[in-house]
Amino acid sequence: MASFRETGVLSREELAGRLPPGERLRRGACAVIECVEEIPCNPCEEACPFGAITIGEDITAPPTLDFERCRGCGTCLAVCPGLAIFLLDLSRGAAEVTLPHELLPVPEPGDEVELLSRAGEVLGRGRVVETRRARTTWLITVELPAEGLLGEVRAVRRSP
Numbered sequence: 001m002a003s004f005r006e007t008g009v010l011s012r013e014e015l016a017g018r019l020p021p022g023e024r025l026r027r028g029a030c031a032v033i034e035c036v037e038e039i040p041c042n043p044c045e046e047a048c049p050f051g052a053i054t055i056g057e058d059i060t061a062p063p064t065l066d067f068e069r070c071r072g073c074g075t076c077l078a079v080c081p082g083l084a085i086f087l088l089d090l091s092r093g094a095a096e097v098t099l100p101h102e103l104l105p106v107p108e109p110g111d112e113v114e115l116l117s118r119a120g121e122v123l124g125r126g127r128v129v130e131t132r133r134a135r136t137t138w139l140i141t142v143e144l145p146a147e148g149l150l151g152e153v154r155a156v157r158r159s160p
Helices: 043-047 075-079
Strands: 030-033 083-088 096-101 112-116 122-136 137-143 153-159
Touching: 030 075, 043 075, 075 096, 075 112, 075 137, 096 122, 137 153
Parallel strands: none
Antiparallel strands: 030 083, 083 096, 096 137, 112 122, 112 153, 122 137
16 A cells, blocks of 8 residues: 555555544534644644644654544644644534635635545535635635545535
8 A cells, every 4th residue: 555655645544543533523523634744843733722732742743633622613724834634523414524725716605616535536516614714724614415525525626
């Protein structure tokens, strides 16, 4: 199996333990951190008001997330320079993902968008539920057609 360093895309094995369990997501939004790079970076740890993200003394260590401490506020999404943090949510009756978005034009609530995988492959279509500006990044919340896509959708593109 090819690794992130070879393909630029995280494998299922590399994601193991990073996705919050379904029971946690049914209680509300929770972050997923897909940062595996060992680089000096800690804005997410510093920004989390609930102490849910830990990097520790070695600032090059990848962050870890305590799913139970995370409140799904999205503060970490707005400060991650690698755009490697997402919110997953099953609490409102549909599968929703909130992701950082830095392309113009920004989709509007109600817009239909293409759902893209980590590798940029089209996975289907979803509906924008909310957009909000957070610092220099837009956070886009999208309703997905299937719960199984929560662990896969990591970007959106406005439908042609």
